[in-house]
Amino acid sequence: MTAEQQRLLLHIRRIAAGLLAIAAVAGAAFARDFLLPAVFAFFIATTMRPLVRAMSRRGIPAWATTAGIVLVAAAILGIATSAFAGAISQWIADAPRLQQELMHKLAALRSSFDGLIHISDALQQAAAPANSDAQEVVVKQPMLPTVFTVLAGYPLNVIFVASGAIVIAVFLMASGDLFYEKLIRVMPTLSDKKAALAIALDVEREVSAYLLSITLINAGLAVAVGLAFWLIGLPTPHLWALFAFVLNFIPYLGPITGLAVSALIGFVVFDTLGHALLAPLAYGILIGLETQIITPAVLSRRMEINAVMILLALAFWAWCWGIAGIVVAVPILVSFRVLCAHVEALAPFGEFLAQRHSAETTTA
Secondary structure, eight states: OOHHHHHHHHHHHHHHHHHHHHHHHHHHHHTHHHHHHHHHHHHHHHHHHHHHHHHHHTTOOHHHHHHHHHHHHHHHHHHHHHHHHHHHHHHHHTHHHHHHHHHHHHHHHHHTTHHHHHHHHHHHHHHSOTTOOOOOOOOOOOHHHHHHHHHHHHHHHHHHHHHHHHHHHHHHHHTTTHHHHHHHHHOSSHHHHHHHHHHHHHHHHHHHHHHHHHHHHHHHHHHHHHHHHHHHTOSOHHHHHHHHHHHTTSTTHHHHHHHHHHHHHHHHHOSSHHHHTHHHHHHHHHHHHIIIIIHHHHHGGGGOOOHHHHHHHHHHHHHHHTHHHHHHHHHHHHHHHHHHHHOGGGHHHHHHHSOHHHHHHHHO
């Protein structure tokens, strides 16, 4: 093959790779309703597969271990429902009163800035043309109906995704190593079989360790948040502990949302500004300890992905799959990093995912 033919072949491969990437993005967005339960099921099954395999070595079949996992999960869900249903009902019942208190406090807070507002209005009037006859027409629409309309579809979507993911995950776990065996059989050569099995096992190990570690860290954070909110006198602290546990599965955006909501609740519930600031202050301190000390120490090399790529992954999967995409963005990124470590053609992408010190260590 001549040099010209090699350059042409390389050019064709690059075009094909670009078209394949575009098709993959379009397919992921188009097949969202199918892929979301499948992806969640894959990560659930991957997280529990080491336990299923360990029990299989002790003579317990995969279906029996899966049945035990389902029973334990159902018991935990039932206990959580009975523990948090009363608190959720209480907050829903108190919502009108809390909204009135919020409006009253915001009005009182706004009155303290009336002087600055009047100065700003005077400056705007002075800057406007004297002979201007144009009138500004502002069409005001209530925000809450629009917000509730947007959020109304989420509960059904969550139920659909969760139900489909659980059913698929149960069958994946009950099948044991069936798909690993099929994967080995379809590979043409022995080296391909070894490489495919190594990738599958590494993805399983990394994702399982990441998700289990994050779950335990978030549980510890939830306990700490609950105790802190109980000490400062915030009502139903166990509900806010659950809130912190769920939100912390979303990198960056989850802690920011929790901080904002804790500040809002503290502002509504407590009478003084100093007391109200205790809730976001406690939440911020605990989140800072978790993100800067605990999580890096526990996850160590498993999270050697630079923050820019994590943010880009969050933005992409949020655009593609919404809130559910934000939840699975980091596990998908971890899986792709493992794939890049095994496939030579993907090594450049793995280099972009790595942190700076990892690259320096590799080249040293």
